[in-house]
Amino acid sequence: MSKRWQLTLTVVSLISGILLMSLILANQAARSEAAESSNEDLIEIINRVEEETVALEELIDEKRDRIDQIREHKVEDGELTVLQSELEWLRRRVGLTQVTGPGITVILDDNEALASAAKATNPLSFDPNSYIIHDKDLLYLVNDLKIGGAEAISINNQRIITSSDIRCVGTVILVNSTRLAPPYEIRAIGNPEKLMKQVSNGQTYPWLKSRDFPVEIIEEEVIQIPTYKGSFATGHLQVTKGESETND
Amino acid sequence: MTKSKSWYVSLTIVFVALGFLLSTQFQTQQKVLTALDAQRKEDLITVWKNLDDKNRSLKQEMEALDEAYRQLLAQSQEANSTIKTITDEINRLKLASGVSAVTGPGITVTITGDAPLLFLDLIDLVNELWATGAEAISINDYRITGNTSIAEASDAFSFYITIDGEKLLYPVVIKAIGDPHTLEKGLTFTGGLVDIWKTQFGIHPEVQKRDEVNIPAAKYYPVWAYAQVPAAQ
Numbered sequence: 269m270s271k272r273w274q275l276t277l278t279v280v281s282l283i284s285g286i287l288l289m290s291l292i293l294a295n296q297a298a299r300s301e302a303a304e305s306s307n308e309d310l311i312e313i314i315n316r317v318e319e320e321t322v323a324l325e326e327l328i329d330e331k332r333d334r335i336d337q338i339r340e341h342k343v344e345d346g347e348l349t350v351l352q353s354e355l356e357w358l359r360r361r362v363g364l365t366q367v368t369g370p371g372i373t374v375i376l377d378d379n380e381a382l383a384s385a386a387k388a389t390n391p392l393s394f395d396p397n398s399y400i401i402h403d404k405d406l407l408y409l410v411n412d413l414k415i416g417g418a419e420a421i422s423i424n425n426q427r428i429i430t431s432s433d434i435r436c437v438g439t440v441i442l443v444n445s446t447r448l449a450p451p452y453e454i455r456a457i458g459n460p461e462k463l464m465k466q467v468s469n470g471q472t473y474p475w476l477k478s479r480d481f482p483v484e485i486i487e488e489e490v491i492q493i494p495t496y497k498g499s500f501a502t503g504h505l506q507v508t509k510g511e512s513e514t515n516d
Numbered sequence: 517m518t519k520s521k522s523w524y525v526s527l528t529i530v531f532v533a534l535g536f537l538l539s540t541q542f543q544t545q546q547k548v549l550t551a552l553d554a555q556r557k558e559d560l561i562t563v564w565k566n567l568d569d570k571n572r573s574l575k576q577e578m579e580a581l582d583e584a585y586r587q588l589l590a591q592s593q594e595a596n597s598t599i600k601t602i603t604d605e606i607n608r609l610k611l612a613s614g615v616s617a618v619t620g621p622g623i624t625v626t627i628t629g630d631a632p633l634l635f636l637d638l639i640d641l642v643n644e645l646w647a648t649g650a651e652a653i654s655i656n657d658y659r660i661t662g663n664t665s666i667a668e669a670s671d672a673f674s675f676y677i678t679i680d681g682e683k684l685l686y687p688v689v690i691k692a693i694g695d696p697h698t699l700e701k702g703l704t705f706t707g708g709l710v711d712i713w714k715t716q717f718g719i720h721p722e723v724q725k726r727d728e729v730n731i732p733a734a735k736y737y738p739v740w741a742y743a744q745v746p747a748a749q
Contacts, residue, residue, distance in 0.1 A: 276527060277530060280530045280531070280534060283534065284533065284537055287534075287537050287538065287541055288537065291537075291540065291541045291544055294541075307553065307555070307557055310561065310564060311552045313564060314552060314560065314563055314567060315552075317564065320571060321567060321571050324575065327578060328574065331578070332581065335581065335584055335585050335588060338585070338588045338592055341592065347599070348598065348599065348602075351599065351602045351603065352602060354606055355605055355609070358606060358609040358610065358613055358615065360740075361609075361615070361662075361737060362609050362612055362613045362662075363662065365745045366745065367744060367745055368746055369742040369743045370742055371742065404640075407640070407643055408636065414665035415667050417738075418663075419663075419738070419741070419743040420743050428662065430612070430660070430662035431612075431646045431650070432646065433643050433646040433647035435643070435644075435647050457743040458742050458743075459741075471636065492746075493743075500611075500612035501651050502611040503651070504620040504621055504622065504651050504693050504695065505611045505612075505618045505651050505652055505693055506618060506619050506620055507607075507610065507616045507617065507619075508616070
């Protein structure tokens with residue numbers, strides 16, 4: 269028994285010894301080979317390029333994330349379309365688009381023929397104001413057109429908008445603070461018959477006609493009314509909070 | 517028996533030690549095989565070239581991504597600024613168009629039922645208010661828009677004023693938003709509208725400056741049946 273035990277131990281020790289030797293030899297061989305080939309520069313370069321590559325990969329990953337974020341927050345085309353159509357609707361409502369359609373043209377002119385005749389026959393009682401078109405004539409005519417359902421109105425190519433004022437300074441008529449001169453051409457788009465009827469029975473036209481002013485109404489198949497070219501004063505206005513809005 | 521037992525134990529210990537040695541040897545061999553300093557020069561150059569190629573393509577990728585990023589950023593900023601421009605314009609036109617209820621400083625003009633008020637006087641008043649810088653006007657809380665008409669109608673009992681066809685009730689309260697001082701002076705100066713009303717027509721309105729006036733949104737906008745916007749615009 270003890271003999272066998274000794275034998276086994278001897279064999280095992282022998283194998284262990286061989287293994288240990290080969291281990292040491294392998295390590296030595298590897299080291300000496302590296303030293304001999306002097307690859308240190310190459311290894312350094314490889315290590316550096318490797319580090320750079322890792323850093324680049326991280327940067328690329330980060331950049332892709334950021335691009336994805338922008339894409340997610342990108343404005344939807346639909347949103348822009350909705351806004352643009354709302355703006356377009358408002359622009360029409362406030363007179364910022366040219367409009368065409370059927371309607372009428374009313375022409376009012378100063379009564380120069382009658383004025384000179386009156387001046388010649390009766391210079392002392394001659395009042396030139398009785399022979400010219402006044403701001404109120406235009407103001408009430410515009411109201412007549414609105415009663416007649418006019419959808420767009422202009423006077424001598426000045427678009428009448430909500431806040432348009434018609435007034436005079438001396439004998440000069442201002443519309444949208446722009447000086448106008450006779451003859452006054454008032455255009456209105458709407459139902460021509462209704463507009464015609466309203467104007468010929470309205471405040472201005474019959475009265476001027478009765479005093480022989482050179483006035484006329486022309487029914488039109490297609491007229492053009494230009495856009496409003498002025499500004500909108502909104503400096504004192506704030507939208508009331510919590511109030512609903514008018515829809516089309 | 518005891519002797520044979522100790523024999524087994526010794527042998528087991530020896531084999532465990534042997535196993536440990538074997539695995540260490542294997543690991544060392546692996547390390548030696550993968551370590552750069554264990555490689556031959558040609559192999560190292562190949563590794564370097566491969567790495568360099570990868571590095572170069574990564575840099576190209578990075579440039580492409582940078583370019584895409586710049587473009588996307590510019591596009592989104594452009595789209596956002598377009599949206600902002602449109603939204604600003606919409607808000608401005610909403611204020612001007614009567615689509616929104618509005619609040620602001622201004623004046624109120626109150627006319628009582630005993631005044632001999634004609635519809636033409638109301639047209640004059642509204643026109644005068646616009647002329648003196650009113651930014652929004654209402655009559656009895658009815659918003660005045662570009663389509664609003666003021667007229668006269670009658671029934672069996674009397675004549676009355678209508679606004680867009682609706683009968684006007686007294687007292688009539690006209691509200692205007694704008695600079696209160698300018699609006700008030702625009703109406704009450706000597707020879708001005710209120711002066712003429714008082715001296716010639718016997719209408720005595722009460723004009724008051726207000727810190728805050730509320731004017732509702734327009735009730736409706738008529739749908740255009742005749743007017744069209746030319747397609748070219």
